Amino acid sequence: MKNFIIIPFVILFLACNSSTEKKISKEQMPVSNTMLERVEPPNWWVNFKDSSLQLLVKENNIGDFTPSISYAGVTIDKFHKARSENYLFIDILIEKNTNPGKFDIVFTSEKGLKKTHTYELKSRVKSAEDYVGFNSSDAIYLITPDRFANADESTDVIKNLKDTSLDRTDGYKRHGGDLKGIINHIDYISNLGFTTVWPTPVLLNDMARGSYHGYAITDYYTVDPRFGTMADYKKLADDLREKGMKLIMDQVANHCGLEHWWMKDIPFDDWVNNQKNYEDNIDNWGWESNIGSNHRRTTNQDFYASESDKKGNNEGWFVADMPDLNQRNPFMAKYIIQNSIWWIETLGLGGIRQDTYPYPDKDFMSDWAGAIMAEYPNFSIVGEEWSYNPLLVGYWQKGANNKDGYESNLKSPMDFPMQKAIIDGINEEESWDKGLVKLYEGLANDFHYTTPKDIMVFLDNHDKSRLYTEVKEDAAKAKMAFSYMLLLPRIPQVYYGTEILMDDSANPGDHGLIRTDFPGGFKGDKINAFTGTGLSEKQKDMQSFVSKLLNYRKNSKAIHDGKTIHFAPFMGTYFLFRILNDEIVVHIINKNDKPITIDLKRYAEIGLEGKTLKNLISGHDYIWGDSMELKNKGSIILTTKK
Known part of the structure; x- marks a missing residue:
C-alpha cells in the first residue's frame, strides 16, 4: 500500500510537440508510425x-x-x-x-x-522456457529509482508534464533519480552479493503531485521520461543479464492514475469500478469523494463476508486519485494480461512484482498469473499481500489447499508475517512467549505454506519503516535480523540503504523519510556510500557484514535448497541449521548482554561434533565441541563449507 496526496481531477491530455523544451519525444512513445492516436499493444510477437x-x-x-x-x-x-x-x-x-x-x-x-x-x-528473442524467474538462490535489491542516483540531470524536469517539482528537501517531491543512475551502479549492487534488482514502477505517472513513487500509472506502455527512455529501461535489463542478474518489474493491475489518458474518454460503462459515481461527480472529485473502498482484504477468504464488504475491497478505489480498474470487463482483463506479457518480452524480465495483490478481482488475478505462467513455465511472480496472518498469505500461494477451491497460480506471496515476527522477536525482552520465541514460532508456521522457499521475505521496504529504525538504531540487532532473514528457506528482499543502516528515525513510518536519497547518488553529496567516502565506521561495518553474507549465500546450496532444523530458544539464544549433503550452515542469535556458555550436546542430532567450521564474518575456524562460549550479543554464522 502506498502514501498519496489527493488532488482535484484536472482533465488534460498528454501531447507530444516539437518545441525545444525537454518533453516526451515521438521516439519515446511506444506506437508505430501511424496516423491513429493509439494502438495497444504497440507490437506483438509470433x-x-x-x-x-x-x-x-x-x-x-x-x-x-x-x-x-x-x-x-x-x-x-x-x-x-x-x-x-x-x-x-x-x-x-x-x-x-x-x-x-x-x-x-x-x-x-x-x-x-x-x-x-x-x-x-x-x-521472439528466446524461448518461453528460457525466461527463468527468481527463486531461493536469489537475493533481491529493492530500489525507489527517484531516490537512488541521478545520472542525467537533463531529465529532472519535463516541462509538459503536470508535476515539475524538483526539491530534494521535500520527501514528497521528485528528487531526480533515474534509470541511468541504477545502470551506473550495477557493479555496486552485484559486488554486495545481490542477484536481482527490483525498481518500483518507472512507467509514466503524469500526476500533479506525488509522481515520484510510480504507483499511479497514466500510460502502461510508456517509460516516464523523468526516469529515462525505453532504451534506458532495456539497457538496465541487458546490463543486469550480462552480470548474470535479473530484473523484476513492479506492475499495478488494481488501479491506474486519475490522469490516465483513458479517463477523459472511458471506453465502456464498466471500464473502472464505481464509474458512475465518478462520472456524475467529475467536476467536484477530490479528497471527500465517495470512493466506495473499505480495504477489507480478508473478504477474499471470509466465508461470512457480506457482498457489500467484498465489493468495498475489490471494487472500491484505493484512493480518490487512483481509479480502480474493473478486471471483470473482458477487454480490461485482456489489456492487463497482454501488457504484462508485452513487458516480459520487451525487457526479457526475470520476474514481476504485482502491487496490492488482494484488491483486484481474485478470479482475474488467477487468470492473469495463470496466463503468464502457462506461457513462461519457469517465470516468477510475487504478489504483495500486506497481512500479518500466515493463513491469509498462504491462501494466495499456488497449490494451497483452500476450502473454497481457489487456485491463485501465484508462486510467491510476500512474507509480512515473518517480517513482523523477526522485528518483534529481535526487539522484545526474552520470556516464554516473547523475544526469540516469536522468530521460532513464526518459522514453525511454514507447515501452512505450499512451498516456503518460494515466499519472499524482507525486513523493510518502500512502505514500511526502515530496519535500523525498527530495531531502535541498534546495529547488533540489525545484524541479527538481517543474518536470520538470509538463512531462512525463503527468497530475501533488501531495501536500498539497509546495508548502510539508513533510517527514518526522525519521523518513523514517514514515506518521505523511508524513501530517503541514497548518499552518493546525487550531485553535491558529501557522503558516498558507493565508494565508502564519509560513511561512519558502524555503517562500513554493516555494509561489509551484508556483503560477506550475501556473497556466501549466492553459492550456498544448503541455504538455497537444504533441510531446515531449528531448536526452541534457550537461555536467550536461538540456533538454526541449514543442511545439504556435507554443507551445514549454523546461525546463532545471542541476545545476552553478558557472556554465557551453551551446552552443545543439545544439538547433537546435527552431527557436528569434532568438525571444523568457519566463521563467515571473521574468517576464523571453530571446532565444534561440547560447549560454546558466547561473549557478545549478536549473531554468529558458521559453515562447514571450505
Whole structure:
C-alpha cells in the first residue's frame, strides 16, 4: 500500500510537440508510425502458445470503421465497438509459424474513408522456457529509482508534464533519480552479493503531485521520461543479464492514475469500478469523494463476508486519485494480461512484482498469473499481500489447499508475517512467549505454506519503516535480523540503504523519510556510500557484514535448497541449521548482554561434533565441541563449507 496526496481531477491530455523544451519525444512513445492516436499493444510477437491478440484502437470516431488485414497467417476473428465511438477492440488470430514482419491494418468507414495503421509482429528473442524467474538462490535489491542516483540531470524536469517539482528537501517531491543512475551502479549492487534488482514502477505517472513513487500509472506502455527512455529501461535489463542478474518489474493491475489518458474518454460503462459515481461527480472529485473502498482484504477468504464488504475491497478505489480498474470487463482483463506479457518480452524480465495483490478481482488475478505462467513455465511472480496472518498469505500461494477451491497460480506471496515476527522477536525482552520465541514460532508456521522457499521475505521496504529504525538504531540487532532473514528457506528482499543502516528515525513510518536519497547518488553529496567516502565506521561495518553474507549465500546450496532444523530458544539464544549433503550452515542469535556458555550436546542430532567450521564474518575456524562460549550479543554464522 502506498502514501498519496489527493488532488482535484484536472482533465488534460498528454501531447507530444516539437518545441525545444525537454518533453516526451515521438521516439519515446511506444506506437508505430501511424496516423491513429493509439494502438495497444504497440507490437506483438509470433509463436506464442496463445494464438490470440486483442488490439485496443483509440482514434476519433474509429467505431464507425471496419478493420481488415491482409497478411499470411494473421486473421481478424471479430471486432467490438465500445460505448465511446473513439474505440475499437480487434480480436486477431496469429497462426503458428507465421512469419514476423510488418503489415497494414486498414480501417474503412461506410462512406469509404480509409485509415491505415502499420503493425509489426516480431520474432521472439528466446524461448518461453528460457525466461527463468527468481527463486531461493536469489537475493533481491529493492530500489525507489527517484531516490537512488541521478545520472542525467537533463531529465529532472519535463516541462509538459503536470508535476515539475524538483526539491530534494521535500520527501514528497521528485528528487531526480533515474534509470541511468541504477545502470551506473550495477557493479555496486552485484559486488554486495545481490542477484536481482527490483525498481518500483518507472512507467509514466503524469500526476500533479506525488509522481515520484510510480504507483499511479497514466500510460502502461510508456517509460516516464523523468526516469529515462525505453532504451534506458532495456539497457538496465541487458546490463543486469550480462552480470548474470535479473530484473523484476513492479506492475499495478488494481488501479491506474486519475490522469490516465483513458479517463477523459472511458471506453465502456464498466471500464473502472464505481464509474458512475465518478462520472456524475467529475467536476467536484477530490479528497471527500465517495470512493466506495473499505480495504477489507480478508473478504477474499471470509466465508461470512457480506457482498457489500467484498465489493468495498475489490471494487472500491484505493484512493480518490487512483481509479480502480474493473478486471471483470473482458477487454480490461485482456489489456492487463497482454501488457504484462508485452513487458516480459520487451525487457526479457526475470520476474514481476504485482502491487496490492488482494484488491483486484481474485478470479482475474488467477487468470492473469495463470496466463503468464502457462506461457513462461519457469517465470516468477510475487504478489504483495500486506497481512500479518500466515493463513491469509498462504491462501494466495499456488497449490494451497483452500476450502473454497481457489487456485491463485501465484508462486510467491510476500512474507509480512515473518517480517513482523523477526522485528518483534529481535526487539522484545526474552520470556516464554516473547523475544526469540516469536522468530521460532513464526518459522514453525511454514507447515501452512505450499512451498516456503518460494515466499519472499524482507525486513523493510518502500512502505514500511526502515530496519535500523525498527530495531531502535541498534546495529547488533540489525545484524541479527538481517543474518536470520538470509538463512531462512525463503527468497530475501533488501531495501536500498539497509546495508548502510539508513533510517527514518526522525519521523518513523514517514514515506518521505523511508524513501530517503541514497548518499552518493546525487550531485553535491558529501557522503558516498558507493565508494565508502564519509560513511561512519558502524555503517562500513554493516555494509561489509551484508556483503560477506550475501556473497556466501549466492553459492550456498544448503541455504538455497537444504533441510531446515531449528531448536526452541534457550537461555536467550536461538540456533538454526541449514543442511545439504556435507554443507551445514549454523546461525546463532545471542541476545545476552553478558557472556554465557551453551551446552552443545543439545544439538547433537546435527552431527557436528569434532568438525571444523568457519566463521563467515571473521574468517576464523571453530571446532565444534561440547560447549560454546558466547561473549557478545549478536549473531554468529558458521559453515562447514571450505
